[in-house]
Amino acid sequence: DAMVIQNPRYQVTQFGKPVTLSCSQTLNHNVMYWYQQKSSQAPKLLFHYYDKDFNNEADTPDNFQSRRPNTSFCFLDIRSPGLGDAAMYLCATSLQGDGYTFGSGTRLTVV
Amino acid sequence: GEDVEQSLFLSVREGDSSVINCTYTDSSSTYLYWYKQEPGAGLQLLTYIFSNMDMKQDQRLTVLLNKKDKHLSLRIADTQTGDSAIYFCAESPVNSGYSTLTFGKGTMLLVSP
Numbered sequence: 356d357a358m359v360i361q362n363p364r365y366q367v368t369q370f371g372k373p374v375t376l377s378c379s380q381t382l383n384h385n386v387m388y389w390y391q392q393k394s395s396q397a398p399k400l401l402f403h404y405y406d407k408d409f410n411n412e413a414d415t416p417d418n419f420q421s422r423r424p425n426t427s428f429c430f431l432d433i434r435s436p437g438l439g440d441a442a443m444y445l446c447a448t449s450l451q452g453d454g455y456t457f458g459s460g461t462r463l464t465v466v
Numbered sequence: 467g468e469d470v471e472q473s474l475f476l477s478v479r480e481g482d483s484s485v486i487n488c489t490y491t492d493s494s495s496t497y498l499y500w501y502k503q504e505p506g507a508g509l510q511l512l513t514y515i516f517s518n519m520d521m522k523q524d525q526r527l528t529v530l531l532n533k534k535d536k537h538l539s540l541r542i543a544d545t546q547t548g549d550s551a552i553y554f555c556a557e558s559p560v561n562s563g564y565s566t567l568t569f570g571k572g573t574m575l576l577v578s579p
Contacts, residue, residue, distance in 0.1 A: 361508075388566065397554065397569040398509070445508055447567075455499070455558070455567060459508040 358382070361446050361458035368436050368465055376431040376461045378446030384454070387429040389421060390445040392460075398445055404429060433463075441465045472555050472570035479578055484542040486573045488555030491536060495560040499567070500529065500540045503552045512540070512553075542575075550577045 359380045368374040378387065385406050390398035402411045404423045418440070420432040433440055446458040469491040478484045490498065496517045501509040515522045515529045515538070522529045528541040542549055555570040 395572075397571045398567075400566055403566060447509075455511065457501075457509040457511075462506065 359446055359448055359456050359458035361444075361461050363461060364459065366461055366463050368433075368463065370437065370465055371435050374433050374436055374463070376433075376444050376446075376463070378429045378431075378458055379427050380448045380456075381427070382448055382450070382454075382456060383426060384448035384450045384456070385426070386449045386451065387423060388447040388449070389429070389431050390447065392443040392445055394442075401431070436463070436465045438465050470555055470557055470568055470570035472553075472573045474571065475574050475576070477576045477578065478545050480545060480547055482545055484540075484545045484549070484575055484577075486540045486542075486553050486555075486575065488538040488540075488570055489536055490538065490555070490557050492557055492559050497558045497560065498529075498531065498538050499554075499556040499558070500527075501554040501556060501569075503554065503572070505551075509554065545575075545577050547577045547579060550575055 362377050388403040389401045391401050392398040400412050401415045401419055402421050418434050422430045431444060441464055443460045443462050445460045447455055449455045471489045473487055497514055499514040500512045502512050503509050513524050513527050513529055515531055520531055526543045530539045538555060552572040552574050554572045556567045558567050
């Protein structure tokens, strides 16, 4: 089945140690998104790629970066995780803004 | 910009109907979505409606849209304990290119036996 896959499901990292979360898709969607969802809150868009074009939300901290080496893969890099970055990170894809599909998420714990 | 509001909590008994409400502010043509999120899981798309429609029904789910009041509701018939989850309303305006989803804060539905 075509889908959006996030690895790992659970990630524990040390305070200040760089961490990378990955997302892959078999839908051939041209738009890929990263959302941050803290406990009991709505998902918040961090950034997205429209094809190769990177679009950062104005309030996304510089600590968060992203890479999209090809259509299928997108990575979220957190350069120096703080305790406040502990959250569920959701990857999503769409075709021209249609047919949004979410992955199962990666729950990040910072110790 | 867009803003989506939801009531935070709903408790019902198994077998009853549940109605979850949402209001949105975007005045342009928009898609409106309902997502379900179980504990520790990602978002599951339940259904969606375009803003020029009044109603959409899909098995136990009925979406009603009041365009004048910008009010959206999700009715779940014969609610089961497995329906306990957080339900997010989201909107995505239709632009000439593409757009992103704006979510409400979510409504926690608790179904008791």
